[in-house]
Amino acid sequence: MTTTSWPAGASEGLVAARSRAAAHRLWRGRPADPAWARPALLGLLLLTLLSYAWNLSASGYANSFYSAAVQAGSQSWKAMFFGSLDSANAITVDKPPASLWPMALSVRLFGLGSWQILLPQVLMGAGTVAVLYAAVRRRFSAAAGLIAGAVFALTPVAALMFRFNNPDALLALLMTVTVYCVLRALADARTKWLVWAGVAVGFAFLAKTLQAFLILPPLALLYAVCAPTALRRRLGQLALSGLAVLVSGGWWVAVVELWPASSRPYIGGSQKNSFLELTFGYNGLGRINGDETGSVGGGGRGPGGGGGAWGETGLGRMFGTDVGGQISWLLPAALVLLAAGLAVTWRGGRTDTARAAFLAWGGALLMTAGIFSFMAGIFHQYYTVALAPYIAALIGMGATVLWEERNRLAAAVALGAAVAVTAWWSYVLLGRTPGYLPWLRWAVLAGGLAAALVLVLAGRLDRRLARGTAAVALAASLAGPFAYTVSTLRTGHSGSIVTAGPAGAAMGGGPGGRMRGGPGGFAAPGGQNGQNGRMPALPGGSAGQPGQGAGQTPGQGAGPSGGQGAPWGGATPPGAGQRWNGRAGQFPGSGERGGTGGGMVGLLNGARVGAGAKALLKTDAGRYTWVAAAVGSQNAASYQLATGRAVMAIGGFNGSDPSPTLAQFKKYVAEGKIHYFIAGGGMGGGPGGSGGGSAIAAWVAATFTEVSADGATFYDLTAPAK
Numbered sequence: 001m002t003t004t005s006w007p008a009g010a011s012e013g014l015v016a017a018r019s020r021a022a023a024h025r026l027w028r029g030r031p032a033d034p035a036w037a038r039p040a041l042l043g044l045l046l047l048t049l050l051s052y053a054w055n056l057s058a059s060g061y062a063n064s065f066y067s068a069a070v071q072a073g074s075q076s077w078k079a080m081f082f083g084s085l086d087s088a089n090a091i092t093v094d095k096p097p098a099s100l101w102p103m104a105l106s107v108r109l110f111g112l113g114s115w116q117i118l119l120p121q122v123l124m125g126a127g128t129v130a131v132l133y134a135a136v137r138r139r140f141s142a143a144a145g146l147i148a149g150a151v152f153a154l155t156p157v158a159a160l161m162f163r164f165n166n167p168d169a170l171l172a173l174l175m176t177v178t179v180y181c182v183l184r185a186l187a188d189a190r191t192k193w194l195v196w197a198g199v200a201v202g203f204a205f206l207a208k209t210l211q212a213f214l215i216l217p218p219l220a221l222l223y224a225v226c227a228p229t230a231l232r233r234r235l236g237q238l239a240l241s242g243l244a245v246l247v248s249g250g251w252w253v254a255v256v257e258l259w260p261a262s263s264r265p266y267i268g269g270s271q272k273n274s275f276l277e278l279t280f281g282y283n284g285l286g287r288i289n290g291d292e293t294g295s296v297g298g299g300g301r302g303p304g305g306g307g308g309a310w311g312e313t314g315l316g317r318m319f320g321t322d323v324g325g326q327i328s329w330l331l332p333a334a335l336v337l338l339a340a341g342l343a344v345t346w347r348g349g350r351t352d353t354a355r356a357a358f359l360a361w362g363g364a365l366l367m368t369a370g371i372f373s374f375m376a377g378i379f380h381q382y383y384t385v386a387l388a389p390y391i392a393a394l395i396g397m398g399a400t401v402l403w404e405e406r407n408r409l410a411a412a413v414a415l416g417a418a419v420a421v422t423a424w425w426s427y428v429l430l431g432r433t434p435g436y437l438p439w440l441r442w443a444v445l446a447g448g449l450a451a452a453l454v455l456v457l458a459g460r461l462d463r464r465l466a467r468g469t470a471a472v473a474l475a476a477s478l479a480g481p482f483a484y485t486v487s488t489l490r491t492g493h494s495g496s497i498v499t500a501g502p503a504g505a506a507m508g509g510g511p512g513g514r515m516r517g518g519p520g521g522f523a524a525p526g527g528q529n530g531q532n533g534r535m536p537a538l539p540g541g542s543a544g545q546p547g548q549g550a551g552q553t554p555g556q557g558a559g560p561s562g563g564q565g566a567p568w569g570g571a572t573p574p575g576a577g578q579r580w581n582g583r584a585g586q587f588p589g590s591g592e593r594g595g596t597g598g599g600m601v602g603l604l605n606g607a608r609v610g611a612g613a614k615a616l617l618k619t620d621a622g623r624y625t626w627v628a629a630a631v632g633s634q635n636a637a638s639y640q641l642a643t644g645r646a647v648m649a650i651g652g653f654n655g656s657d658p659s660p661t662l663a664q665f666k667k668y669v670a671e672g673k674i675h676y677f678i679a680g681g682g683m684g685g686g687p688g689g690s691g692g693g694s695a696i697a698a699w700v701a702a703t704f705t706e707v708s709a710d711g712a713t714f715y716d717l718t719a720p721a722k
Contacts (some may be wrong), residue, residue, distance in 0.1 A: 026038070026042075033137075033142050034142060037137075037142035037143075037146075040142070040146055041130075041133055041142070041145070041146065041149070044129060044133075044146060044149050044150060044153070045126050045129060045130060045149075047153075048125060048126045048129050048149075048153045049122060049123075049125075049126045051153075051159075051489055052122040052125050052126070052159065052162055052163055052489070053119065053122050054489060055489060055490060055492070056114065056115055056118050056119070056122065056163060057113075057114040057115060058491065058492030059114060059118065059163065059164065059492040059493050059494055060114055060492065060494055061114065061117065061165075061494065061641055062114070062117065062118060062164050062165045062493065062494055063164065063165050063166055063494070063495065063496060063498075064494070064634060064637040064638055064641055065085075065093065065496065065633050065634050065637050065653065066093065066099075066100065066103075066165045066166065066167075067117055067165060067637065067641060068085055068086070068633075068636070068637030068640045068641055068647075069083055069084065069085050069092075069093050069097075069100050069104075070100055070103040070104050070107055070117055070165070071087075071107065071112055071640065071641060071644070072084050072085060072086050072087040072640075072646070073097075073100055073101070073103075073104030073107075073108075074104050074107035074108045074112065075087040076088075076089065079265075080097070080100070080101065080104045081097070082097065082256070082264060082265050083095065083096065083097025083100050084265045085265075085268065085633055085636065085637065085640075085649050086626065086636070086640060086646040086647060086648060086649065087646045088625045088626055088646040088648070089264065089265040090265060090266065090626065090646075090648045090649065090659070090660070091265050091266040091267075091268045091633075091648075091649055091652050091657065091659050092265050092266065092267055092268045093268055093269075093633070093653070094268045094269025094278065094282065094283065094652060094653050095167050095207070095208060095209065095269075095283070096205070096206040096207065096208075096209060096252065096253075096275070097206070097252075098167075098170060098203055098206035098207045098252075099165075099166075099167035099169070099170040099171075099207045099208075102120040102124075102170075103116075103117050103120050103121075103165060106119065106120055112641075112644075117165055118163055118164070118165060121161070121162050121163060121164060121165060121169040121170075122162060122163060124162060124169045124170060124172075124173045125153070125158065125162030125163075125169065127173055128152065128158075128162070128172060128173045128176050128389060129149040129152055129153055130149075131173070131176045131177055131180050132145070132148050132149050132152055132176055132389055132392060132393060133145035133146065133148065133149045134180060135176070135179060135180040135183055135357075135393065136148045136357075136393050136396045136397055138183070138184075138187075139183070139187075139353050139354055139357050140354070140357070140396070140397050140400055140401070141400055143400055144396040144397050144399070144400040144401075145396060146396075147395060147396040147399060147400065147474070148392045148393050148395060148396030148397070149392070149396075150478070151330060151391070151392040151395045151396065151478070152388050152389055152391075152392035153485075154478055154481045154482050154485050155327065155329070155330075155385075155388040155391070155392070155481055155485070156325065156326055156327075156329075156481055156484040156485050156487075156488050156500035156501050156505075157326040157327050157381070157382055157384050157385045157388060157500045158172070158385055158388045159485040159488045159489055159500060160326075160382060160385070160488050160493065160498060160499070160500040161382050161385040162385075163489075163493075164382075164493060164498060166382065167207045167208045168208065168382060168383065168385050168386065169385070170204075170207045171204050171207045171208045171211060171212065171386060172385050172386055172388065172389060174200045174201070174203055174204035174207065174212070175200075175204060175212070175215060175364070175386060175389065176389040177197075177200040178197050178200040178201050178204070178215065178219070179215070179219070179360050179361060179364060179389070179390075179393075181193045181194070181196045181197035181200060182194065182197045182219050182222070182223060182360055183353070183356070183357055183360055185197065185223065185227065185237070186222070186223060186226060186227055186228075186351075186353060186356045186360075187228075187353055188228065189227045189228050189229035189233070189234075189237070191237050191240060194223065194237045194238070194240065194241040195240055195241055195244045196244075197219070197241055197244075198240075198241035198242060198243070198244030198245040198248065199244050199245075199248045201213070201216065201245045201248075201249070202244065202245045202246070202247065202248025202249030202250070203248055203249065204249075205245070205249035206248075206249055206252055208283075209278075209279045209283045209284065210279060210280075210283065210284045210287075211383075211386070212249075214364075214367055214368045214371055214386075215363070215364040215367055215368060216245075217367065218359070218360070218363025218364060218366070218367050219360060219363065219364065220238055220241075221363075222356060222359050222360055222363060223237070223238060224238060225350070226350055226351055226352075226355075226356050226359070227351070228351040253275055253276070253279075256275045257274070257275060257276065261273055266652075266657065266659035266660075268633070268649075268652035268653060268657060268659075269282045269283065269652060269653065269657065270282065270657065271657065271658060273659070286377050287375050287377035287378060287379075288371070288375050288376065288377060289376055289377065290376035290377045291377070310376075310377065310378055310379040310380075311323075311379060313373065313374050313375070313376060314373060314374070315373055316373075317372065317373040317374075318331060318369055318372065318373060318384065318387075319331070321432060321506075322381055322506050323381050323384060323506070324428075324429055324432070325429050325432060325433070325484060325500070325501045325505040325506060326381045326382070326384050326499065326500050326501070326505070326506060327384035327385070327387055327388065327391070328425070328429070329422070329425065329426060329429060329480050329481040329484075330391055330392075330395055330422060330477065330481070331369075331387075331391055332421045332422065332425050333395060333398075333418040333419070333421060333422045333477065334365065334390075334391045334394040334395055334398070336398075336414065336417055336418040336421060337394050337395060337397070337398025337399065337402070337414075337418050338358060338361075338362040338365075338394050338398065339414075340398060340401075340402055340411070340414035340415075340418070341354075341358040341394070341397060341398045341401050341402075342355065342358050342359070342362070343410075343414075344401055344402070344405055344411065345358060345401070354401070357393075357397060358394070358397065358398075361390050361393040361394050361397070362390075362394060364390045365387060365390035365391060365394065368386055368387055368390070369387055372384065372387075380497055381497075381499050381500075381506050382498060382499070382500075398418070399415070399418070399474075402414055402415040402418075403415065403458075403470065406455075406458040406459045406466070407459035408459070409456075409459075412455060412456050412457070412458050412459055413456055415455050415458070416452040416453065416454075416455040416456040417452070419448055419451055419452040419455060419473045419476070419477060420448065420449055420452035422448060422476075422477045423444055423445050423447070423448020423449050423452065423476055423477070424445065424448075424449075426441070426444045426445070426448070426476075426477070426479070426480035426481075427441045427442075427444060427445040429480060430444065430480055430483075432504065432505070433501070433502050433503070433504045433505055435504075436483075436487070436502040436503075436504075437483055440479060440480070440483055441480075443476075443479070444476050444479050444480055447472055447475070447476040447479075448473065448476035448477065450472075451469050451470075451472040451473035451476055452473065454469045455469055455470070455473060458470070484500060484501035484502065484505060485500070487500075487501055487502045487505075488500040488501060496634065607634075607635050607638040607639065607678075607680070607712070608638070609638055609639055609642035609643075609710075610709065610710025610711070610712070611710070612709040612710040613639070613642075613709040613710045613712050613714070614642050614643055615709075616676070616707065616709045616714065617639060617642075617643050617645065617647075617675070617676060617714075618643050618645065620675070621643065621645045621675070623672075623675075624672070624673060624674060624675045625646065625668075625673040625674070626645075626646045626647060626648040626668075626673060626674045626675070627639075627643060627645040627646065627647060627674075627675050627676065628647045628648070628674065628675060628676040628677065628678050628714070629647065629648035629649075629650055629665070629674050629676070629677050629678070629696075630647060630648070630649065630650065630677070630678035630680075631649075631650045631651055631655045631680070631693040631694075631696070631697060632649065632650070632651060632652075632653070632654070632655040632693075633649040633652055633653040634653070635649075635678065635680065636648065636649035636650075636678075637649070639678060647678075648660075648668075648674060650665070650692070650693045650696055651692060651693040655693045656693075658692050659692075660692070660696075661692055662692060662695045662696055662699060665696050665699075666699070669717045672718070674717050675716070675717060675718065676707070676714045676715060676716060676717060677696075677697075677700045677704070677714065677715040677717055678712070678713075678714055679697070679701075679712070679713035679714065679715065680712075680713070700715045700717070701715065702721070703720060703721060704716055704717055704719060704720060704721055705719040705720070705721050705722070706721075
């Protein structure tokens with residue numbers, strides 16, 4: 001047997017050579033790409049990371065509802081698995097837990113804080129840009145991929161939600177991965193890519209249930225028709241992909257449904273402690289028809305348009321005053337480029353991958369936007385982040401395809417039309433916030449229309465002049481969303497209903513669906529720092545204080561950095577100044593007004609916890625399973641984040657879930673598991689929901705001793721009233 005002797009240092013030299021080669025490939029990219037392509041991509045990813053991470057702590061705990069669940073998951077593996085709101089596992093959030101898992105792991109590793117909670121979403125944003133680039137560049141060009149990535153990163157609602165802790169960030173990433181995998185499968189009919197697409201959809205289901213399925217019909221139909229293999233094999237591959245969806249999304253559902261209900265948390269958002277009920281009811285068909293048992297309101301007027309509790313429905317919804325500035329800047333152009341791109345590629349054969357790409361991204365856009373436009377149930381402006389990757393891909397693909405065809409008059413006219421309609425629509429959107437950069441709308445209009453006119457002649461222009469015109473057109477098209485994105489990045493956001501852009505950029509989107517502060521409307525729910533008014537005096541509360549405590553913010557004393565003070569640096573937190581149906585603390589259809597920390601403020605934004613209240617709850621905290629109980633998840637979440645101890649959320653998010661019942665609550669109290677009851681809180685019963693929270697509150701008030709701290713009211717459940 002012979003052995004090979006390596007000269008001294010040869011192995012180290014080989015490793016170094018391989019490292020240099022890998023670094024060169026990372027920097028240079030594919031040999032077929034121009035030399036500038038990979039450095040430009042890396043620069044775009046770095047800019048996305050830095051800009052999305054900048055000023056991140058200004059949002060504090062962002063949506064305290066999910067932050068409390070993240071905190072619970074960092075303290076209890078069981079709570080992390082189920083998505084419980086508290087580490088003692090009383091009740092879950094009203095969504096599946098996949099979006100909570102990355103945040104909970106981050107907090108386990110690095111401690112509780114704003115950065116630890118929100119940074120995973122920032123990384124998802126950069127990841128979405130990377131996947132989008134890869135999907136578009138593979139069939140088109142590096143320039144198309146870069147344009148798509150830049151358009152996505154500069155979409156205002158994307159800049160909002162990839163810095164926030166709602167499930168939508170993970171959902172948008174996984175939907176982009178799904179389309180990427182389907183396009184890979186369409187290229188050569190490889191089964192593995194279609195199976196991976198199914199896996200992505202399954203995990204997207206575990207982020208936001210049935211919304212993940214919106215793009216399945218167009219993608220499945222596209223593959224069934226256009227994949228380059230026999231029909232029988234196509235159908236078999238689709239069946240395998242469907243099985244992958246079932247397994248990757250269904251394993252968690254099966255565990256939850258089979259787990260004894262007595263030893264797991266109650267499924268928040270359901271009325272019968274069933275995740276399947278939650279999936280097909282409150283989070284499923286209820287979002288479509290408005291029949292959401294236990295909700296704070298629904299009931300749009302359905303197809304044909306009309307106003308409902310969550311804003312106008314109909315074809316114009318994505319362009320309306322409450323949604324347009326979030327997502328629609330380039331939506332008209334995307335529709336123009338979709339039609340033009342299909343026209344250019346239509347003569348390709350059944351398996352043409354360029355046409356398939358337009359159909360995939362266009363089908364996903366039209367299906368999702370169509371459902372959003374007509375759904376009569378709960379709808380928030382930030383849902384539209386799901387559209388951002390589809391719009392961005394169509395812009396990147398369509399612009400570059402028409403640019404390559406610019407010698408043809410029809411293509412040049414279509415390209416000019418896309419730029420012109422974008423300039424006009426940006427002018428309209430910027431006009432909705434007339435006090436914000438008033439000069440910009442005129443600059444965008446003039447620059448965009450001028451570039452559009454010149455682009456019609458692009459095929460006859462000098463190469464340098466044509467490229468210069470294209471650069472002006474791109475700058476004019478992105479100037480509006482860029483300005484709104486910068487405004488979004490500069491501002492902290494917290495609460496349940498958040499919007500991107502400057503003040504006034506979204507004028508509705510909650511119950512009433514009308515202008516902020518207008519009749520029947522509301523003022524900046526969960527809105528932006530420094531843009532909200534003070535809350536009028538609520539019955540039983542102090543003027544100007546939407547939550548419990550004395551002028552302090554959620555989690556004060558246990559804030560993002562573990563220190564004192566509000567993360568946004570002011571006494572008026574995001575979400576103050578809400579009005580519903582013109583009256584403070586009341587939601588549509590309710591005869592109930594909120595007390596201190598209650599009403600819609602307690603429902604949507606939680607309470608402000610003072611140092612005295614925090615000290616009160618932490619006294620002998622180790623002796624109790626829950627240091628306190630409160631009606632409504634946001635209210636409970638604020639105290640849990642402030643104290644670091646489990647707080648029971650009676651009734652879940654809306655206060656309308658039958659958990660716990662009055663009998664169960666009495667049993668917990670008799671067993672000495674709960675120390676305090678916090679007065680106020682959520683609404684305690686939406687349409688068709690349980691009114692158990694009100695019954696519990698009444699029993700507590702009649703039975704136990706009242707204690708005050710920082711202007712908030714507590715009841716000591718270990719001290720019967722005399």
